[in-house]
Amino acid sequence: MAKTVVIDPVTRIEGHAKISIYLDDAGTVEDARFHVVEYRGFEKFCEGRPFTEMAGITARICGICPVSHLLAAAKTGDKILAVKVPPAAEKLRRLMNLGQITQSHALSFFHLSSPDFLLGWDSDPAKRNVFGLIASDPDLARAGIRLRQFGQTVIELLGARKIHAAWTVPGGVRSPLSEEGRQWIRDRLPESFETVNLAIGLFKNLIDNQLQDEVKVFGSFPSLFMGLVGKNGEWEHYDGHLRFTDSQGDIVADHLSEDDYPKFLGEAVEKWSYLKFPYYKPLGYPDGIYRVGPLARLNVCNQIGTEAADRELQEFRDRAGGVPTSSFFYHYARLIEIVAALEQIQILMDDPDIVSSRVRATGGVNQLEGIGVSEAPRGTLFHHYQVDENGLIRKVNLIIATGHNNLAMNQTITQIAKQYVHGPEIAEGMLNRVEAGIRCYDPCLSCSTHAAGQMPLHIQIVGSDGKLVNEVYRN
Amino acid sequence: MSVKTLKIDGIDIAIEEGATVLDAARQAGVPIPTLCHLDGVGDIGACRLCLVEVGGSRRLLPACVTEVAEGMEVQTNTPKLQEYRRMTVELLFSEGNHVCAVCVANGHCELQDVAIQVGMDHSRFTYRFPDRGVDVSHEQFGIDHNRCILCTRCVRVCDEIEGAHVWDVAQRGAACYIVSGLNQPWGEVDACTSCGKCVDACPTGAIFRKGSTTGEKERDRAKLDFLVTAREKHEWTR
Numbered sequence A: 001m002a003k004t005v006v007i008d009p010v011t012r013i014e015g016h017a018k019i020s021i022y023l024d025d026a027g028t029v030e031d032a033r034f035h036v037v038e039y040r041g042f043e044k045f046c047e048g049r050p051f052t053e054m055a056g057i058t059a060r061i062c063g064i065c066p067v068s069h070l071l072a073a074a075k076t077g078d079k080i081l082a083v084k085v086p087p088a089a090e091k092l093r094r095l096m097n098l099g100q101i102t103q104s105h106a107l108s109f110f111h112l113s114s115p116d117f118l119l120g121w122d123s124d125p126a127k128r129n130v131f132g133l134i135a136s137d138p139d140l141a142r143a144g145i146r147l148r149q150f151g152q153t154v155i156e157l158l159g160a161r162k163i164h165a166a167w168t169v170p171g172g173v174r175s176p177l178s179e180e181g182r183q184w185i186r187d188r189l190p191e192s193f194e195t196v197n198l199a200i201g202l203f204k205n206l207i208d209n210q211l212q213d214e215v216k217v218f219g220s221f222p223s224l225f226m227g228l229v230g231k232n233g234e235w236e237h238y239d240g241h242l243r244f245t246d247s248q249g250d251i252v253a254d255h256l257s258e259d260d261y262p263k264f265l266g267e268a269v270e271k272w273s274y275l276k277f278p279y280y281k282p283l284g285y286p287d288g289i290y291r292v293g294p295l296a297r298l299n300v301c302n303q304i305g306t307e308a309a310d311r312e313l314q315e316f317r318d319r320a321g322g323v324p325t326s327s328f329f330y331h332y333a334r335l336i337e338i339v340a341a342l343e344q345i346q347i348l349m350d351d352p353d354i355v356s357s358r359v360r361a362t363g364g365v366n367q368l369e370g371i372g373v374s375e376a377p378r379g380t381l382f383h384h385y386q387v388d389e390n391g392l393i394r395k396v397n398l399i400i401a402t403g404h405n406n407l408a409m410n411q412t413i414t415q416i417a418k419q420y421v422h423g424p425e426i427a428e429g430m431l432n433r434v435e436a437g438i439r440c441y442d443p444c445l446s447c448s449t450h451a452a453g454q455m456p457l458h459i460q461i462v463g464s465d466g467k468l469v470n471e472v473y474r475n
Numbered sequence B: 001m002s003v004k005t006l007k008i009d010g011i012d013i014a015i016e017e018g019a020t021v022l023d024a025a026r027q028a029g030v031p032i033p034t035l036c037h038l039d040g041v042g043d044i045g046a047c048r049l050c051l052v053e054v055g056g057s058r059r060l061l062p063a064c065v066t067e068v069a070e071g072m073e074v075q076t077n078t079p080k081l082q083e084y085r086r087m088t089v090e091l092l093f094s095e096g097n098h099v100c101a102v103c104v105a106n107g108h109c110e111l112q113d114v115a116i117q118v119g120m121d122h123s124r125f126t127y128r129f130p131d132r133g134v135d136v137s138h139e140q141f142g143i144d145h146n147r148c149i150l151c152t153r154c155v156r157v158c159d160e161i162e163g164a165h166v167w168d169v170a171q172r173g174a175a176c177y178i179v180s181g182l183n184q185p186w187g188e189v190d191a192c193t194s195c196g197k198c199v200d201a202c203p204t205g206a207i208f209r210k211g212s213t214t215g216e217k218e219r220d221r222a223k224l225d226f227l228v229t230a231r232e233k234h235e236w237t238r
Ligand code: SF4
Pocket: B143, B147, B148, B149, B150, B151, B152, B153, B154, B155, B178, B201, B202, B203, B204, B206, B207
């Protein structure tokens, strides 16, 4: 009799989810599905609001990466005003996003994922978390927490608060960085570099040794990658154009503008998940599977553009023996992106513009539609608004990073379940691996279902006759 | 001018005839929460936040429109009043759609201040979630009826200080709302001089400068004070 295993809720991701594992008659895994069971309706309740409020409203979608929404909303607002933001404002917005990338990646690595790597997949689940990490390696845990705090403080210094700082506005930002703020950032940079280098060294050693299998089965499959790149094809997180590359490293499409996203991105819907399934239109659904986020950004760019990060990028590619296609490399990519972010923050600290007071362009409603894009820590984020003559929102569409990765997340858990699940028995360590497959993407389900709901893990094992044969809940 | 003597919360006060209990309390340094009162324009007793107990009267009286009388004994902070005030503020919150987190006035809002002052931490009443509109047809300003508490400060400041009388109240009871002109979009009202006094007068984020984002509305109350002093005392100093 065929069976299904369901993991519900999935832990240590941001939001709530359920995993179903389908078994055939022989008890081997046939398929696995990642269900997002949240529904929130943000797009609906933005309707009728002034577009200038969108940054404030959409930032509330997420307490982990509100900055990404602040940026995408402000960039969409720029387009409605039809203004070019002052150079100082662009640099300040970049600075905030770099702070965001640093804090979010540090959270993902140190707080959420490293307990698995460092304490072991089969270790006691009660201790396999950041507190367990503090008990076993207090120095590393402390350094990780301080690195995240560094990123958070960069955001706070700019926006006057750590989360939901409504500091970006259509046309620019509200205020520059203070001199004291600049000094604080400068002082904390060396320590932050030290921490990320420590983590990179540790992680390289792990994938070369204990974690070789994970690299092979945690989402190792060909797919497209999408991300923003700069004018010269360099790593980008705020502006530039969109590029798709394949698993051989060839460019599939380049110089795409966010304005045309409906032409190259389709959104499929499956009745078992609230999360939509975007795909690359020219290849159709589901062949148009692509990944976004840290791994994708490192795969689509020619180079990063700063010294230490470029050195790490080269080593990253060498280690993978070509294009890194395993989703387990997301963790590695995150650490390299922290290096890149810190280097770019360092450069910005010497830029006189970041303390300039010319930071906000004004204008009226000059365009009735706008599409804005930015790279959130988890991947490309689109905001698309239509407004009336007076700037009241008529329609909103948000495409969130976790959505882009939906197809890939499903493929990843299927691959892991095939490797580690045999029959209806559910071993704790196995469940944890399946979840960890999801965690590679550092998914943020509050964001992705912005579109109401509950994320602790629920796994169900379902037989071929569709009957539930085993299930586990974990809160 | 004759002078009246009275007691507010046990404090003896002497004040000229015709002053209100609110004036007297302020002179004595006794705080009474208010919302619809705005210095410089006439009082109408709309919000009922300033209710006080007056010896000899079984009804609670609004301090802003109650004139002082000889030998009056006023209580401003009895448990009964505290309870009524809190309830009034809770009702204001449940009546409209006040989403502080994304409001232009967040952190600079008199409704929020009053909620803190009366110790309101949640509303015991069910939120009505009314379906109200936003009018941003004016070149510079917008009005979000979701945030309006119908204090009519905008109506009075526009009528009494600016002399334009753009604003009025339409309908009755729970259906009441503020209208510009003869219920036209604000941007089409010729009488509006775009002076912005209503923005400064509005206690919440209901009337705002277009383009303002969360927490950005900081009103220039000194400007209204300046105008009032200029008119009443013929002194043009700020
Ligand atoms: S718009 Fe503002 S000032 Fe006018 S009645 Fe409403 S809350 Fe009062």
